[in-house]
Amino acid sequence: MTSAQEAPTTTPDGEHTPGATPRRPSGRRGVAVVGVGAALAVLLAALVRDVVRRAAPWDVATTLDGAIPTLLPAVAGYAVPPHPAVLVTLVTVGTGLLGALAALVAVRVVRQGVVRALVLWAGLVLAAVCMVGAFEVGQVVLEIERFGGRGGAHVRMFTLPALGAAVRWGVLWGGLVTALTVRRLPERAPRAGRAAGVLGALALVMLVLLAGASRAASISTAAEVAQPPVAVATPTDPPAVRASVAPPATVDPGSCAEESLTMAIGGFDAASGLRVATVTATNASALPCTLEARPDLAFADAEGNEVRPDLLAGAGWSGEGAEVVPLALAPGQSAAAELQWRADAPGGVFDVQEVWLAPWAGALRTVLPEPMDLRDGTELMVSAWFAVPEQG
Structure with missing residues (x-):
């Protein structure tokens, strides 16, 4: 006859006493396993x-990029210390906390089975979106501070693709974490109201810190590489103010005049040696015009001497601008072109300090102070101009 001491009992967190059979997983331990698994998935x-x-190879890596999503921000690959370590820590720990919180919610909402796994999986997808969204908030704020407006171009070109990558990460890696850890969760929901509150508060702190660290990392990196030299030498080999190659002889009479276009560069992003940027040409006149070309670029170092990467014509990183086509630009409307390259300079070394940008070869180049890690011989892919939708 079984004594009272040997009768199976259940602790408040869902764990049975040693005399109980069968033994259920510990609620707190199972939730912790999900959180640790989510954090490790970020690094893996x-x-x-x-x-x-x-x-x-370049073409294979570019093709596979979309199938290998990651939550670590691109700036973590090239920011000056200690920002890479800070960003990696915040994203990893924050994802782990949100993953543990998702596990608590799954246990509270559903007792067991496939539905619980789906709830946990969806929670991990949402956790990934929250982390990437927090980082992008900092980037959009910085973009607005630098260039004005409402950050629509950055949101369209970088934030939305980043959020899409976060969803893919959640589907792929979140699904893997779910498959490996869902059976570790207890059948009964632990009494974890206080734990859920603590996890939620800590995760919120991580999201706020990540937004601030995102902005700070970009600012510090730009300030670090843009320090002027102690003595400025007279350049001996500066870029030409106009490219020696003349524009095509058959230019449409309605083509934009070079003086009516305002040039800009921005939208920098990077990861694991791959760099991208976006140049824009805005019709600053009161009349519509057409633009049919590839942008013309030259680069100068801190002393004003030309840096000569190998310029290649091709599609941008988004697939736009593969071919030159005529673009109708209304007053105030912009065209964009994308640049991409693989950095071969040592980390934190920016040979280029000025970008000389023109709407086409032979037009007057606008000098823009912008550090870039390009060197002589670096292959730089330049797309043709393509249309940018007007912001609402």
Whole structure:
């Protein structure tokens, strides 16, 4: 006859006493396993992507980029210390906290089975979106501070693709974490109201810190590489104010006059050696015009001497601008072109300090102070101009 001491009992967190059979997983332990698994998945995804990008040829790595999502922000790959470590820590710990919180919610909402796994999976997808969204908030704020407006171009070109990558990360890596950890969760919901509150508060702190660290990392990196030299030498080999190659002889009579276009560069992003940027040409006149060309670029170092990367014509990183087509620009409307390259300069070394940008070869170049890690011989892919939708 079984004594009272040997009768199976259940602790408040869902764990049975030693005399109980069968033994259920500990609620707190199971939730912790999900959180740790989510954090490790952040690092593993980044490692896999880095290995593929370093080992695979350019075209293969570019094709596989979308299939190997990562939550670590691109700026963590090139920011000056200590920002890379700070960003990686915030994203990893924050994802782990949100993953643990998702596990608590799944246990409270559903007792067990496939539905619980789906709830946990969806929670991990949402956790990934929250982390990337927090980082992008800092980037959009910085973009607005630098260029004005409402950050629509950055949101369209970088934030939305980043959020899409976060969803893919949640589907792929979140699904893997769910498959490996969902059985560790207890059948009964632990009494974890206080734990859920603590996890939620800590996760919120991580999101706020990540938004601030995102902005600070970009600012500090730009300030670090843009320090003027102690003595400025007279350049001996500066870029030409106009490219020696003349524009095509058959220019449409309605083409934009070079003086009516305002040039700009921005939208920098990077990861594992791959760099991208966006140049824009805005019709600053009161009349519509057409633009049919590729942008013309030249680069200068801190002393004003030309840096000569190998310019290649091709599609941008988004697939736009593969071919030159006529673009109708209304007053105030912009065209964009995308640049992409693989950095071969040592980390934190920016040979280029000025970008000389023109709407086409032979037009007057606008000098823009912008540090870039380009060197002589670096292959730089330049897309043709393509249309940018007007902001509402």
